[in-house]
Amino acid sequence: MPFSSDYARKMSPAQKISARQRIIEPSRPSGSFYLLVCLSAIIATLGLLANSTAVVIGAMLVAPLMSPIFGIALGLASGDRQLLKTALLADIAGIILAVALSALIGMIPLRPDFGSEILARTQPNIYDVLIALASGLAGAYALVHEKISPVLPGVAIATALVPPLAACGLNVAAGNWPLAWGAFLLFLVNFIAIEFAAASVFMLAGLVELAHTGHNSKFKAIFSSMGVSLLILVLATGFMTQTLIKIVSERQLEKQIRTVLTGQLDKYAGARLSELNYAQEGSELEVIATVITPQGFAPKQVADLEGSLKAIVNPQAGLIVRSVITEDADRNGPVFVSVQELRQRSQAVEEARYMNDISLIISEEMRKLGGAQVSNVSKEVSDDNNIITAVVRSYQAITPAQVQKVEQRLNAEVDSQIRLIVRTAITKDADSQEFLHQAVPFEDALQEQELDLYKRMLNEINWYLQRQVSGIMVADLWFKEGDDHALQVYVTVKTPVILAPMLVAELQEHLVRYIDPRIVLIVESKVGGVATASELYQTDE
Structure with missing residues (x-):
């Protein structure tokens, strides 16, 4: 029984001649062939650069490279070396021309970045082999059957020949040799798969006559015709299966990483994953996550995210979070702000208002003194008291x-827990005529009764001390009424010796008896003096 299908028995000699003619004629190189190769390569290259699927499909329709592949299949199956040589040279010339034109276009300085249309043709897998086999079967069957020849354009679209060559040329121009090899491998696999499928159809259709010898001899003849193609196809299929497994594995890993990070980032208000990059070397996994967030991620938060990756994805995972700070707002104010941050903002506003109220009151009181200016106000907390230090x-x-007067006002109007400390920086202001804001003596600020009390105390203290210590004199005297209604009297004396507490106590008792029973005396001794041969005395500086 002849090695052919039922259809082969129905093909008349005239139909076989016609079918062979339809295969052989387009397989011979001509000016039209090379023109179409150039046009399809230009269209495919520009379509890839523009990342336009429609334009790339147009290039597939124009490309004439499939016809010589069918010629090669027929030449191998029938042993027609002349047809094989002619068709092979046509395809090799077309391949070189397409890659060269694409590379030249890729050298244009204004070339855009490579998009998904290019990258999709640099990682061939087992699916590409199966598509090419099916396309080759359909194309070859259409050639031997005149009634279904209109399906050839669809076959051209299904099997991409020129676009991989264009992608190869663009990557060669860019120096991306691994991607260039991946694109060329896709073309090569398509080429061999179409040739193998077409040769099989030609034999099954009876277009190629096999010797009517033993069964083994027929298989030997088939293997001698297509064995090399089959071997290359099997090897390529194995390689592309590994590629597919790698692609699927990488996609699953990326999906797993993205799922884990997205789930963990939901815990942080306003944070979302923007970009994900990772690299895996052996058992180690390095992940870089770009996160859009209203506030930067602290090391502890990154550690928590990394812990989730280690627990779910890879125990050797390492994470770097690149925070892209954003501020989102609607008509009501900021959004995506954490409760903690809102609390901190509220506390900062309250603290600023608190210190502003204190500064205003201190400034107002200092202005009443004339020549006093507040330069700084700070706050410390000690034993539940707010210690306010004003530098004046x-x-x-x-x-x-x-x-005390300023502190009492602060306690009444701002906070009852305020304790005020005023640090005075003594300054002297002057204009072209005189010093400004000279100190007003204590006695000049007193009213009649207070002034009378001041003079009486000054005279009495001078009289009493000069009787006790030779050369002593009062340098300064001022007084105030304390919280317990005691009259606190502060005296600064210039004296050759420090006054003993007993002497101060005796002086206080004397003042209580003759001046005012409320007096509490504090004496500051400034030791120094001038002596002659006859006496020791103080001089007024």
Whole structure:
């Protein structure tokens, strides 16, 4: 029984001649062939650069490279060496021309970045082999059957020949040799798969006559015609199966990483995964996650995310989070702000208002003194008290009585827990005529009764001390009424010796008896003096 299908028995000699003619004629190189190769290569290259699927499909329809492949299949199956040589040279010339034109276009300085249409043709897999085999079977069957020849354009679209060559040329121009090899491998696999499938159809259709010898001899004849193609196809299929497994594995890994990070980022208000990159070397996995977030990720938060990757994806996973800080707002104000941040913002606003109120009151009180200016106000917390330290520039020291007055106002209007400390920086201001803001003596600020009390105390203290210590004199005297209604009297004396507490106590008792029973005396001794051969005395500086 002849090695052919039922259809082969129905093909008349005239139909066989006609079918062979339809295969052989387009397999011979001509000017039209090379023109179509150039046009299809240009269209495919520009379509890939524009990332346009429609344009790439147009290039597939124009490309004439499938016809010589059918010629090669017929030449191998029938042993027609002349046809094999002619068709093979046509395809090799077309391949070189397509790659060269694409590479030249890829050298244009204004070339855009490579898009998905190019990258999709640099990683061939087993699916490409199966598509090419099916396309080769359909194309060859259409050639031997005139009634279904209109399906050839669809076959051309299904099997991409020129687009992989264009992608190869573009990657050669860019120096991306691994991607260039991947694109050329896709073309080569398509080429061999179409040739093998077409040769099989030609034999089954009876277009190729096999010797009517033994069964083994027929298989030997088939293998001698297509054995090399089959071997290359099997090897390529194995390689592409590994490629497919790798692609699927990488996609599953990326999906797993993305799922874990997305789930963990949902815990942080306003944070979302923008970009994910990873590299795996052996058992180690390095992940770089670009996160859009209203606030940067702290090391502890990154550690928590990394812990989730180690627990679910890979125990050797390492994570770097690249925070892209954003501020989102609607008409009501900021959005995607954490409760903690809202609390911190509220506390900062309250603290600023608190310190502003304190500064205003201190400034107002200092202005009343004339020549005093507040340069800094700070706060410390100690034993549940807010210690406010005000640095004031003034021509004279701010007295405790003046500080107490300001503190009482702060306690009444701002916070009852405030304790005020005023640090005076003594300054002297002058214009072209005189010093400004000179210190006002204590006695000049007193009213009639207070002034009378001041003079009486000054005279009495001078009289009493000069009887006890030779050369002593009062340098300064001021007083104030304390919280317990005691009259606190502060005296600075210039003396050759430090006054003993007993002497101060005796002086206080004397003042209580003759001046005011409320007096509490504090004496500051400034030791120094001038002596002659006959006496020791103080001089007024």
